[in-house]
Amino acid sequence: MEIKTLQLGFFGVNCYILQFDAKCIIIDPGADGQKIIEYLESKRINPLMVVNTHGHYDHIGAVPEVAGQYEIPFYIHPLEKDTVTNPEINMSAAFGGSLFSISAYQLIDQNTKSRLSDLGLEIFHTPGHTPGSVTIKAGAYLFCGDLLFQGAVGRTDLPGGNLAEIKKSLTKIRKMDKNLNLYPGHGQQTVLGHELDANYYLSDDFLGKDQ
Ligand SMILES: [Zn+2]
Numbered sequence: 001m002e003i004k005t006l007q008l009g010f011f012g013v014n015c016y017i018l019q020f021d022a023k024c025i026i027i028d029p030g031a032d033g034q035k036i037i038e039y040l041e042s043k044r045i046n047p048l049m050v051v052n053t054h055g056h057y058d059h060i061g062a063v064p065e066v067a068g069q070y071e072i073p074f075y076i077h078p079l080e081k082d083t084v085t086n087p088e089i090n091m092s093a094a095f096g097g098s099l100f101s102i103s104a105y106q107l108i109d110q111n112t113k114s115r116l117s118d119l120g121l122e123i124f125h126t127p128g129h130t131p132g133s134v135t136i137k138a139g140a141y142l143f144c145g146d147l148l149f150q151g152a153v154g155r156t157d158l159p160g161g162n163l164a165e166i167k168k169s170l171t172k173i174r175k176m177d178k179n180l181n182l183y184p185g186h187g188q189q190t191v192l193g194h195e196l197d198a199n200y201y202l203s204d205d206f207l208g209k210d211q
């Protein structure tokens with residue numbers, strides 16, 4: 001698997017293209033659809049699907065353009081339906097200046113999971129930033145969206161955000177292999193072990209000791 005990171009749009013969202021030979025999946029095509037399409041064309045790779053970590057506007061802005069261009073499905077967690085369909089909840093009303101919602105989406109189910117598992121990918125429900133936030137694991141790589149960043153944590157003060165939930169999700173993450181490479185929704189890539197040492201939001205002080 002090869003990973004291409006495209007930093008897109010005003011919010012600098014990290015769109016990840018996970019390439020498997022001549023095929024790929026796209027995570028969080030948040031803006032600049034043409035840049036994504038140009039990259040795929042230049043490499044002659046065919047996307048199989050779009051899978052999103054969550055449905056905020058900065059992560060879904062180019063979904064219709066990219067999914068439409070290749071006629072591929074767009075997958076979200078079932079609890080993320082309101083986020084992608086409601087401009088107040090996906091923050092496009094607040095951030096984008098225009099109301100944005102997506103009607104063509106599919107909910108991740110057992111079939112989706114087995115399709116992803118054929119590619120060596122696993123999906124974990126990691127709510128807190130939004131109700132249906134997920135983390136996608138591809139071997140030694142963890143695509144965690146806005147759950148966790150280098151030295152920081154996702155906001156829980158937006159619609160659907162929940163501090164207790166994000167603490168539970170972070171507790172799951174901190175039990176994982178320290179060597180995992182974290183690929184967050186914004187900013188730099190990092191390594192879980194480094195964050196365990198340096199990120200307050202993975203500490204006992206924030207999460208409590210016995211979890
Ligand atoms: Zn977000």
Ligand SMILES: [Zn+2]
Pocket residue numbers: 011013056058059146185186
């Ligand atoms: Zn974001």
